[in-house]
Amino acid sequence: MTATATTALELREFHRFTAAGTEFLYLAPSAAIFALDECASAILARVGDGGGLEELGAHFPVAELEETLAELIRVRAIGVRGVPEEKVARQLPPENFPLTTMVLNVTNQCNLSCTYCYEYGEDKIVDTENGRKPKFMSAETARESVDFMLRESGENRVAHLTFFGGETLMNLPVLKSTIEYARQRAAEVGKEVDFSLTTNATLLRPDVIEFLAENRVGVTISIDGPKEVQDQFRVFHNGAGSYEIVAPKIAELLRRHRTRPIGARVTLTSHDLDVRKIFQHLTEEIGFREVGFAPVTSAPNRQYSIADEGFDRMLAQFRSLAEDFLAAALENRHHGFSNVKDTLEEIHKGVSKPYPCGAGLGLMGVSTDGDVALCHRFAGSDSHKLGTVRSGIDRLVQIGFLEKHHIDHKTDCSQCWARPLCAGGCYHEAHTHYGESAHPNLHYCEWIRGWTDTCLKIYGEIAVRNPGYLEQFDERTEHETSQVN
Numbered sequence: 001m002t003a004t005a006t007t008a009l010e011l012r013e014f015h016r017f018t019a020a021g022t023e024f025l026y027l028a029p030s031a032a033i034f035a036l037d038e039c040a041s042a043i044l045a046r047v048g049d050g051g052g053l054e055e056l057g058a059h060f061p062v063a064e065l066e067e068t069l070a071e072l073i074r075v076r077a078i079g080v081r082g083v084p085e086e087k088v089a090r091q092l093p094p095e096n097f098p099l100t101t102m103v104l105n106v107t108n109q110c111n112l113s114c115t116y117c118y119e120y121g122e123d124k125i126v127d128t129e130n131g132r133k134p135k136f137m138s139a140e141t142a143r144e145s146v147d148f149m150l151r152e153s154g155e156n157r158v159a160h161l162t163f164f165g166g167e168t169l170m171n172l173p174v175l176k177s178t179i180e181y182a183r184q185r186a187a188e189v190g191k192e193v194d195f196s197l198t199t200n201a202t203l204l205r206p207d208v209i210e211f212l213a214e215n216r217v218g219v220t221i222s223i224d225g226p227k228e229v230q231d232q233f234r235v236f237h238n239g240a241g242s243y244e245i246v247a248p249k250i251a252e253l254l255r256r257h258r259t260r261p262i263g264a265r266v267t268l269t270s271h272d273l274d275v276r277k278i279f280q281h282l283t284e285e286i287g288f289r290e291v292g293f294a295p296v297t298s299a300p301n302r303q304y305s306i307a308d309e310g311f312d313r314m315l316a317q318f319r320s321l322a323e324d325f326l327a328a329a330l331e332n333r334h335h336g337f338s339n340v341k342d343t344l345e346e347i348h349k350g351v352s353k354p355y356p357c358g359a360g361l362g363l364m365g366v367s368t369d370g371d372v373a374l375c376h377r378f379a380g381s382d383s384h385k386l387g388t389v390r391s392g393i394d395r396l397v398q399i400g401f402l403e404k405h406h407i408d409h410k411t412d413c414s415q416c417w418a419r420p421l422c423a424g425g426c427y428h429e430a431h432t433h434y435g436e437s438a439h440p441n442l443h444y445c446e447w448i449r450g451w452t453d454t455c456l457k458i459y460g461e462i463a464v465r466n467p468g469y470l471e472q473f474d475e476r477t478e479h480e481t482s483q484v485n
């Protein structure tokens with residue numbers, strides 16, 4: 001090992017973090033996690049300073065130094081100065097990639113009028129007002145959608161069908177007939193369908209709850225927290241808050257629907273970022289098993305949108321709640337903060353995403369007239385249409401979309417260590433913020449990197465102190481981790 005050889009080396013792309021007294025590297029190109037021992041740490045420090053490794057010979061046997069250096073080069077934590085990493089050619093997913101999840105927008109009508117709603121609020125992109133799209137999906141279009149889903153699901157044995165709105169339960173007859181039809185058609189072709197829906201809970205009558213429980217329909221409730229939080233934005237058309245209406249209905253749902261875990265999905269706004277208070281209310285007082293949070297999607301000038309200082313506050317709150325998650329995980333106790341769990345699973349599986357989510361690929365949204373779009377949030381938008389349930393997916397349009405939205409085209413993200421998990425972020429958020437779905441969501445990079453760092457540390461703590469906890473992620477499927485919102 002010569003001075004020339006080692007000073008010709010340089011550090012490559014990684015994010016360094018410490019957990020449970022151990023130093024780790026998160027290697028951006030491969031999304032692998034590498035635990036550093038003393039020798040590896042010392043080598044990195046020397047290479048980082050631009051110094052030679054000779055003096056390390058006083059602390060470590062030469063064989064160990066050489067072996068560790070070779071390993072650091074192999075995992076691409078260290079490379080030869082002036083010799084760029086070999087670029088892996090960009091690969092698009094195979095044609096006819098199977099459809100895993102179809103989100104059916106059975107209505108674009110809603111009995112609430114949430115100020116921040118992307119479907120009806122100031123940032124809506126879908127034309128639902130001047131009559132181009134039917135307000136309710138017909139039973140026939142829903143049946144055609146099921147046929148489309150089964151056709152497009154390829155070799156997958158299970159197809160996931162999620163009902164969405166507007167307020168989903170405003171089209172209960174179609175929801176019911178579609179479940180029956182999907183079951184029957186799936187059985188005919190040797191498949192199964194997993195059903196779920198998202199609802200604002202206002203229309204959860206006892207007979208509806210009974211139906212959902214009997215049919216094992218997974219339910220996600222859109223709710224923002226205790227009364228004072230919920231009633232700020234989640235209001236009826238006359239401005240009245242919805243908390244008093246939904247709280248008893250949710251209690252009834254949780255009491256009677258035991259066949260699937262019921263989750264809550266919270267939209268955070270700049271008006272209330274007290275994540276811990278909201279979480280405690282929804283889990284301890286209401287009884288949800290899992291709660292997921294997402295910042296509101298809005299143009300930057302809305303008074304409820306979250307900006308820099310708000311992201312800092314939100315991150316501090318997330319971190320504090322993530323500490324509770326960690327304490328529970330170390331004792332193999334359940335904790336319902338699903339944002340942590342979902343990210344831990346991605347870290348554990350070494351996920352490195354060419355795309356931020358499955359939109360336009362394994363996940364598609366269908367509008368009330370049967371148009372197929374990138375996802376439920378774009379359903380009904382002509383400029384994000386991929387085909388129709390009758391004519392199928394226009395493969396040329398889909399390939400064009402996949403080309404344009406690939407992480408390799410997001411030059412702003414090319415040096416970011418968080419890109420394996422972020423990949424530029426939600427297309428709909430980008431469309432709302434920048435008017436272009438392919439734009440990386442640069443307004444929240446600090447938040448994404450801060451949160452990814454937190455989850456990496458939690459992962460490291462668990463990996464060292466209670467590794468058995470992570471085994472559950474070997475089995476969970478991608479679908480189980482996703483929440484449509």
Ligand code: SF4
Nearest residue numbers: 413416419422424445
């Ligand atoms: S959007 Fe920001 S955080 Fe996400 S990958 Fe790109 S640069 Fe990184």
Ligand code: SF4
Nearest residue numbers: 357359375426427428
């Ligand atoms: S992350 Fe955004 S683009 Fe992707 S499925 Fe969700 S809403 Fe659609």
